[in-house]
Amino acid sequence: MAESGEPGQTESLVAAIADGDKAAFEVLYRSLETPLYRFIRLRLNDPHRSADIMHDVFLEIWRNAGSFRGQSNARTWIFAIAWRKVMDAFRQSDKVVYQETLPEQIDDTTDAEGTIAAAEDSRAVRDCLKRLSTEHRMAMELTFFDEMSYSDIAAIVGVPEGTVKSRVFHAKQLMLRCLSAKGAARGDKT
Amino acid sequence: MGDGVPKEISELLPFYLNGTLDDGEWKSVDHALATDAGLRAELAVLRQVRTAVQTDDVGRSPGDLGLARLQRDLAREAKPSWKARIASVAAAFVLGAGLSALVTPRFVQDPADYIQAGAPVTGKQLVVAFRPEATAQQI
Numbered sequence: 001m002a003e004s005g006e007p008g009q010t011e012s013l014v015a016a017i018a019d020g021d022k023a024a025f026e027v028l029y030r031s032l033e034t035p036l037y038r039f040i041r042l043r044l045n046d047p048h049r050s051a052d053i054m055h056d057v058f059l060e061i062w063r064n065a066g067s068f069r070g071q072s073n074a075r076t077w078i079f080a081i082a083w084r085k086v087m088d089a090f091r092q093s094d095k096v097v098y099q100e101t102l103p104e105q106i107d108d109t110t111d112a113e114g115t116i117a118a119a120e121d122s123r124a125v126r127d128c129l130k131r132l133s134t135e136h137r138m139a140m141e142l143t144f145f146d147e148m149s150y151s152d153i154a155a156i157v158g159v160p161e162g163t164v165k166s167r168v169f170h171a172k173q174l175m176l177r178c179l180s181a182k183g184a185a186r187g188d189k190t
Numbered sequence: 191m192g193d194g195v196p197k198e199i200s201e202l203l204p205f206y207l208n209g210t211l212d213d214g215e216w217k218s219v220d221h222a223l224a225t226d227a228g229l230r231a232e233l234a235v236l237r238q239v240r241t242a243v244q245t246d247d248v249g250r251s252p253g254d255l256g257l258a259r260l261q262r263d264l265a266r267e268a269k270p271s272w273k274a275r276i277a278s279v280a281a282a283f284v285l286g287a288g289l290s291a292l293v294t295p296r297f298v299q300d301p302a303d304y305i306q307a308g309a310p311v312t313g314k315q316l317v318v319a320f321r322p323e324a325t326a327q328q329i
Contacts, residue, residue: 022261022264025260025264026257026261029256029257029260030257033251033252033253033256033257034251037251037252038248038251041248041249042248047249051251051252051256054251054252054256055252055256055259055260055263058260059260059263059264062260062264063267112228112231115231115235116231116234116235119234119235119238119239120238122238122241122242122245125238125239125241125242126242126246129239129242129243129246140239140243141243143204143205143208144204144207144208144239144240144243144244145243145244147208147209147210148208148210149205149208149210149211150205150210152210165201165202166201168201168204168205169197169200169201169204172200172203172204172232172236172239175235175239176232176235179235
């Protein structure tokens, strides 16, 4: 049984799970439970439903580990399962599935000094993060919490790599604009 | 901030920070950072954003309770190993062969089309064997 955390270890765990190794399953659960739960929770904003979906994701890993062929890395395969289940939950609840709505060009004029000053205040950064749409927040989350490449993110959410780069770029620009406004507001007070 | 930098470089900046770019992309962004103060300021802000994302609490995950629930459900569905799966395929083959052996003679018109079990064997033979450790259930 392998420990998770090093490159290729998730693949080893999935291979062991395919052979019915429950200890490997427990190791995988403990290593991926937190990021998977965050991933689901940030989209659904419902703790109980998020827990249920995560449960279903792990059951699917257990049942289908043998079908993992290594087309992507195992972590990407697992997050893609979670993504599909979240999308199914959206469809069942008749919620509107996200459509890209940002215009191609957004006003990205920002004041560097004010933005940097605001960014040093963690409360200001968190407040700006909360103002992002779910999709833009998710883009930030996958990039900075899960530290995934744009190609892995594209494989998970099923969109072209260019769309991922564009989405992360827009999220970044929105954060810069929000922090710039906070910096400017701060400057006005002093 | 970073206004003079091509959009393609600016798009790669978050992935430069999380260390997932390939060598060529990494060098492009690194070169742009060396020459553009605005892009460096953008990177400094992104570092703060990354810290905020990584330390933001979105609520507690199910933890041990979630694992216990999974283990309970796994116990309900016994997962056959690959050995058992191979054994089941072999068993299905043997069953199929046995059934055809039982049924086929009834439709044979010419005695020359079948051979008695005690008759000497000529031509090719198909032998199906099981591993000694295979259980009756697997077979």
